Amino acid sequence: MAPISDVTYVTDNLNLYETFNKGPQASAVSANADLYFKLFHIAIETLINITVRWMPSHLTPADDIPAYVTPHDLKGNAFADKHAGLMAKEVCVQLNVSAPILDYYNLIKRIQKRLTTIVTYLPGRVRHKPPPPPLKTSTSDRPWRR
Secondary structure: OOOOOEEEEEEOOHHHHHHHHHOHHHHOOOOOHHHHHHHHHHHHHHOOEEEEEEOOOOOOOOOOOOOOOOHHHHHHHHHHHHHHHHHHHHOOOOHHHHHHHHHHHHHHHHHHHHHHHHHHHOOOOOOOOOOOOOOOOOHHHOOOOO
16 A cells, blocks of 8 residues: 555444544554554554444345445445355364363353352451551650751
8 A cells, every 4th residue: 555545444343433433542442452553553654544434234235225335335345244254164163172161161150150259248357457656756855866
């Protein structure tokens, strides 16, 4: 992409749209803060003006299409949805691998809930306050100690 370009990115991900359009500071606390940082850094460094537009997902030409959604947006979204589905099948974790992990995950959740319940019903502990420190005396009443 050439420096000093205008780029329009159309997404059906409302969270991405909102986070990007809030700017670099708001995106710094998102789950993808590292990616947003790189994107904003490159855009600022190369003077690329990025506009992010949102469109409803999974629209077809038969649907009631908002005025701001172009036929090109529909084709691009259908293409992205198709290929996202294909990639999801390729990277899907097999059940014999994921099942034990999910079992342990659920076991840990149950243990944590049980421990939380136990701690909630424990009697309050007695707290002992340490004695206050001794008061310091002023050196003015002892002229020999200066």
